[in-house]
Amino acid sequence: MKCFNHSKKDAVGICKSCGRGLCSDCAVDLKNGLACKNACEDQVKILNKMLDMNEKVMSTSNRNLKITGYFGLISGILFIFLGYYFLRNLEAIVGAIFIILGVAYLVSSILRLSRTSQFPAAGDKN
Template structure:
């Protein structure tokens, strides 16, 4: 692959448009990625911002799900212990334990998302 501006062998490829770049044409984004122009640098920066915001929202959603599951699990377990209907006791306690397990899963997922960002 040749450089888009010079007839020499390309040393890198723009992360946005895929054009070949020689060592004289290479520009770096703030995150140290290769780009061929200010427009491509801007596009790469915007894309990285969107990805970062999406990961943050995903983490927050998982935490909300975890806390909601913990609360519902506790309510189901409490109701299971204080109800007088034996068939209902087993069902509500089982659902409560399942909700607590689901909360733990969401909590783990949120923690792993925060390590990625």
Template structure:
């Protein structure tokens, strides 16, 4: 590929506008190559956005705790099942609705956990 402005061999591609740049045009931002001062600002913005979304999705997080979303499902599963057992004892007949709800939350939570593991997310 040739440099976008100089028609000589390029050394890289601007991380912001994807134009090919030669060694004269390329500005190393530290985390990607930019072709101009405007693109340096853009590249810095992209890096900030990447860092933020990494935090949001928990990529690279060292936390060993299960994600809060899945903890919520687990909490509801335990709450519904517990309340179901309580109602079963009080009324002396099984409260199927609460057991089904509890099992449903457990399944949905399990699926969410499995999906997160597969996609390497942590949310």
């Protein structure tokens, strides 16, 4: 491929914003992508910033989902234990309600945790 501006020069890369071929004179290297000098630099900088932010948001929401998932697992187990205790020593109905709540907690948090694994972890793209 040739440079978009200099038809005789070989392109060293492609602008991340407009997709044109660029020679070493026309390309500006912006940490994770090339941009047309004086033309697409700002757009590519914004693009990079957006990708960075997106990655951060993805990894935090993933972490939050995991935390609430594990929290739900623990409270589910606690509820079942409490329910079992009530069932044996106090009110059978109260115990049954606690066990049902505990199972519901467990199921919903397991579902939530299995959903988090579908998000790619930040950093392992490609």
